[in-house]
Amino acid sequence: MANARALDKRRKSIRNIRKITRTMELIATARYKKAMDRAHAVTAYTDRLSQIVSSLSAAGTEVDHPLLQPRDNPKAVRVLVLSSNRGLCGGYNAGILRAAAPRIRELADSIGNVTVDVSGKRGINGLKFRGIQTAETYLQFEDQPAYDEVEKIASGFLDQYITGQFDRLEVVYTKFISTSRQEATIETLLPFGSLDEGESVSADATVDSQNANQYEFLPTAESILEEVVPTSFKAKLFKCFLDAAVSEQVARMIAMKGATESAGEMISQLSMTYNRARQSQITGEIMEIIGGVEALKG
Amino acid sequence: MALRCVVVTPERTQLDREAEYISLPMFDGELGVMNGRAPMIGRLGYGTMKLQTAAGPERYYIDGGFAHVEGDVVNVLTGKAIPVDLLDSEEARNALQEALELPASSPEESQIKATAVMKARGQVRASR
Numbered sequence: 355m356a357n358a359r360a361l362d363k364r365r366k367s368i369r370n371i372r373k374i375t376r377t378m379e380l381i382a383t384a385r386y387k388k389a390m391d392r393a394h395a396v397t398a399y400t401d402r403l404s405q406i407v408s409s410l411s412a413a414g415t416e417v418d419h420p421l422l423q424p425r426d427n428p429k430a431v432r433v434l435v436l437s438s439n440r441g442l443c444g445g446y447n448a449g450i451l452r453a454a455a456p457r458i459r460e461l462a463d464s465i466g467n468v469t470v471d472v473s474g475k476r477g478i479n480g481l482k483f484r485g486i487q488t489a490e491t492y493l494q495f496e497d498q499p500a501y502d503e504v505e506k507i508a509s510g511f512l513d514q515y516i517t518g519q520f521d522r523l524e525v526v527y528t529k530f531i532s533t534s535r536q537e538a539t540i541e542t543l544l545p546f547g548s549l550d551e552g553e554s555v556s557a558d559a560t561v562d563s564q565n566a567n568q569y570e571f572l573p574t575a576e577s578i579l580e581e582v583v584p585t586s587f588k589a590k591l592f593k594c595f596l597d598a599a600v601s602e603q604v605a606r607m608i609a610m611k612g613a614t615e616s617a618g619e620m621i622s623q624l625s626m627t628y629n630r631a632r633q634s635q636i637t638g639e640i641m642e643i644i645g646g647v648e649a650l651k652g
Numbered sequence: 653m654a655l656r657c658v659v660v661t662p663e664r665t666q667l668d669r670e671a672e673y674i675s676l677p678m679f680d681g682e683l684g685v686m687n688g689r690a691p692m693i694g695r696l697g698y699g700t701m702k703l704q705t706a707a708g709p710e711r712y713y714i715d716g717g718f719a720h721v722e723g724d725v726v727n728v729l730t731g732k733a734i735p736v737d738l739l740d741s742e743e744a745r746n747a748l749q750e751a752l753e754l755p756a757s758s759p760e761e762s763q764i765k766a767t768a769v770m771k772a773r774g775q776v777r778a779s780r
Contacts (some may be wrong), residue, residue, distance in 0.1 A: 372755055392663065392664075395662070395663060395664045395665070396662050396663070398660055398665060399660050399661065399662045399729060402660060402720065402727060403718075403729060405720070406693055406718055406729075409693060410693075430672045434693055485699050489655060495665065499680070501662045501663045501731065501732070502732065503659065513764050516763075516764070517758065517760045517761060517764075518760075568690075568691055569691050569692060569693050570692040570693070571677060571693055571694070572679075572680075572683070572692060572694035572695065573678075573679055573680050573694075573695065577679065577695050578693060578694070578695045578718065580695075581679075581716065581718070582696050582716075582718070583732075585716075585717065585718075585729075588662075588731070589662055592662050602740075606654075
């Protein structure tokens with residue numbers, strides 16, 4: 355039977371770890387709520403944007419923009435991988451890397467010229483370990499990515515795309531579906547797929563079509579469209595960053611919850627072993643005394 | 653009856669208040685909005701938005717985007733809206749200098765440059 359003192363020491367250290375993981379869980383919960391609020395705020399923006407798009411199309415404007423047209427025979431591809439700066443968030447970063455690495459290899463085989471940008475320390479190290487060269491790395495994105503920072507990156511991408519430095523932009527990030535489901539996804543952001551995000555938007559558009567005709571477009575509908583497409587792209591990229599941030603906090607919350615629970619289980623198991631060890635020690639000592647008494651009698 | 657001005661950025665709803673008169677920095681010049689304006693969707697440029705409120709005038713730098721006027725609500729969708737007092741004129745001037753030094757050897761590049769210059773000029777003008 356193990357030494358009772360050693361068992362007690364171990365139990366104490368596990369208790370300390372449990373305290374830490376519980377605190378981390380609470381912090382992740384608070385951050386998750388904040389990140390979630392921001393993700394909701396961006397929908398207010400995108401909703402209004404799609405409202406403008408639907409009134410534009412209802413007014414009979416041809417939705418046509420260089421960013422919307424797919425390019426034949428892409429020669430260069432850019433991949434942006436969104437991971438986290440910190441660990442202890444379960445399978446979050448592993449999931450991202452598992453999606454990103456094969457995709458990058460596949461693109462390298464089929465197209466050849468692949469440039470990889472990474473956000474987050476974990477992703478940088480993970481890709482380095484897998485032997486994938488990275489171009490730009492970003493470390494400034496935590497649980498609340500700032501639109502200013504994202505916009506800089508987005509404008510950089512737009513400029514490079516328009517000047518033909520690459521023909522496709524793919525983003526690998528963790529899509530937040532619900533609190534219990536986040537998925538590592540690969541999305542092609544450039545060429546920009548379509549302006550209407552969901553079915554609901556087009557449904558609204560038909561209802562609004564009578565109202566939409568009465569809008570005055572300043573300076574012209576075409577000029578507005580010219581601006582709508584890049585703006586939607588920026589908003590979408592920002593949404594990717596926000597989704598990644600929310601998913602990271604959820605992943606950490608769940609991982610830390612699991613850690614706290616297993617620490618609790620371990621403590622109760624160790625307590626039992628400790629009590630048994632203590633009891634057997636006492637029994638041993640009593641036996642020794644009884645043995646001594648018996649010896650003296652005889 | 654007063655106008656309601658709502659400024660929405662991707663991060664949050666930055667401003668939601670009543671105003672008697674709003675002057676919007678449109679892509680091709682300023683546009684004043686008062687109560688009872690016809691519904692309008694417009695492209696914003698880089699410049700100053702002026703609000704005439706009951707508490708006095710307010711000025712914000714608007715970084716492009718769209719304006720959507722319907723009824724007595726003016727929705728402004730923009731990347732950022734900064735109160736003019738918080739703008740740094742030194743920084744704006746540096747941005748203009750950088751923008752002027754951008755290459756413009758192809759039509760695409762010159763367009764990018766023109767936008768950057770326009771943006772920086774708007775900031776310099778607003779920060780004065």
